[in-house]
Amino acid sequence: MSSRRTMLRCLLACTAALAITAGSARAQTPSVLQQIISRGTLRIAVLPSLPPYSKVTPSGDPEGYDIDIAKRLADALKVKPEFVVTDIPGRVTSLQTHKVDVTIADFTRNVERSMTIAFTDPYLVTTMRMLVLDGNKARAITDMGTGEGIKIAISRGGTAERAVPAALPKATITRFNTQADEMSALLSGQVDGMAEDDFYNTQAIKDRPGKLRQLDGSLARAEIAIGMPAGDADLHRVLNLFVEQFNASGDNATMFKKWFGFDQPAITAHF
Amino acid sequence: MGYTFTLRTIYPYLGTLWQAAGLTLALSLLAIVISIVLGAGIAILRRSHSRLLRFIGAAYVEVMRNTPLLVILYIVYFAGPSIGIRLSSFNAALIGLSLNSAGYMAEILRAGLIAVAPGQFEAAHAQGLTALQTFRYVVFPQVFRTIYAPLGNQVIAVILASSLASAIAVDEVASWMETVGSTSFRFFETFVVAAIVYLVLCQAVNLGRLGIGRMLFRQGAVAR
Numbered sequence: 001m002s003s004r005r006t007m008l009r010c011l012l013a014c015t016a017a018l019a020i021t022a023g024s025a026r027a028q029t030p031s032v033l034q035q036i037i038s039r040g041t042l043r044i045a046v047l048p049s050l051p052p053y054s055k056v057t058p059s060g061d062p063e064g065y066d067i068d069i070a071k072r073l074a075d076a077l078k079v080k081p082e083f084v085v086t087d088i089p090g091r092v093t094s095l096q097t098h099k100v101d102v103t104i105a106d107f108t109r110n111v112e113r114s115m116t117i118a119f120t121d122p123y124l125v126t127t128m129r130m131l132v133l134d135g136n137k138a139r140a141i142t143d144m145g146t147g148e149g150i151k152i153a154i155s156r157g158g159t160a161e162r163a164v165p166a167a168l169p170k171a172t173i174t175r176f177n178t179q180a181d182e183m184s185a186l187l188s189g190q191v192d193g194m195a196e197d198d199f200y201n202t203q204a205i206k207d208r209p210g211k212l213r214q215l216d217g218s219l220a221r222a223e224i225a226i227g228m229p230a231g232d233a234d235l236h237r238v239l240n241l242f243v244e245q246f247n248a249s250g251d252n253a254t255m256f257k258k259w260f261g262f263d264q265p266a267i268t269a270h271f
Numbered sequence: 272m273g274y275t276f277t278l279r280t281i282y283p284y285l286g287t288l289w290q291a292a293g294l295t296l297a298l299s300l301l302a303i304v305i306s307i308v309l310g311a312g313i314a315i316l317r318r319s320h321s322r323l324l325r326f327i328g329a330a331y332v333e334v335m336r337n338t339p340l341l342v343i344l345y346i347v348y349f350a351g352p353s354i355g356i357r358l359s360s361f362n363a364a365l366i367g368l369s370l371n372s373a374g375y376m377a378e379i380l381r382a383g384l385i386a387v388a389p390g391q392f393e394a395a396h397a398q399g400l401t402a403l404q405t406f407r408y409v410v411f412p413q414v415f416r417t418i419y420a421p422l423g424n425q426v427i428a429v430i431l432a433s434s435l436a437s438a439i440a441v442d443e444v445a446s447w448m449e450t451v452g453s454t455s456f457r458f459f460e461t462f463v464v465a466a467i468v469y470l471v472l473c474q475a476v477n478l479g480r481l482g483i484g485r486m487l488f489r490q491g492a493v494a495r
Binding site: 089115161188 | 274280345348349350351352353357360437438439440442446449450451452453454455456457458459
């Protein structure tokens, strides 16, 4: 029975792979802050196509709001920035495997996520809102009722996973990997709305005049923060101080206006 | 502090994994059956006496083999509505996957048809069998025996390719992997679990195929 033997071998290989992953994870590493200082560079994970947060220009250099923050941070640490362009899972895994020191990539923090990586204080707070075709009957999210018979496009595993069912318990959740796919689904009529970042929606409406609009009301509040590996208290201390002063000095507001074209909403929450 | 691989952290998400695995299995098995039927038709077209039918068969195979499945899925799901064909995610994925796999199935089946000696067609004709009877009783039993091994490859290829259906919002295993990874940030755990699920699904379907083969070809050597 060669097939049974093949199966056994595959299982053995899997077990071995697991053992290796678990073993290497326990290896000792010097503090991340010390590594950054010794190396003289700050390695930053960024996303390739999320303008105006970040995008890779034809010359290969990234640019955008998140990129300017990264450059400012490297400046403050007196080291050179080194950008590592990655994807959605890579934002997290590259921190966990120490391929990068920090992630600055429209990263929404929450308690569950902070159990695997650390987040700084937020440098931006956005709301999640509903984008619909201009011809949609609803004016506000509440006009959609329980959401029965309504399809909503969301980003897989994002803030909307909880926010949309909370607002529209009977709506059908339609999951996509990228915002571009969500947009295609909305424009082709495969979904009735897409739940996305207010800033993204605002830009999308501007890019397609007369086709799209946002419904009144917000679905969720998202705190955007810098991500770093868990367990490095020194780096966390330094990054938090950087974010606090970056926010307080007004530099953040200036940088935001440069990339988004409108004033930055308040970062503090109303309790 | 390094990363500690902890499967315990994704236990809360295992409930949705079974649904996802069921969807992957349903999507793949249906696509395999449909693409065998469709592929058989195209393979026969390619052996036709009519030049036009041969061309249609060859064109179908080349178009499907030379376009990425992802593009076909996008066309069926996103472009379909603009010509009035609005399909659910699952149906769009099933059609895209079947159309794509049929291109490969056609080539596998054609190889099987070529392996049947022309003399057998003549003999069947001489016995007074109709064309349909010739295929049913003489040709296909031999074709299936010849193609059993390459068919196994294609069956597994379809199951693995079904992971692309997540791009058009089908909540199958790859979708579960991305969703749970992004929710919990436990990507390593979800990657490993998804890999094991695909391994088990592919092996289960492959063992099923071998079982069917053993039943069909009791006498003589079993093609693996």
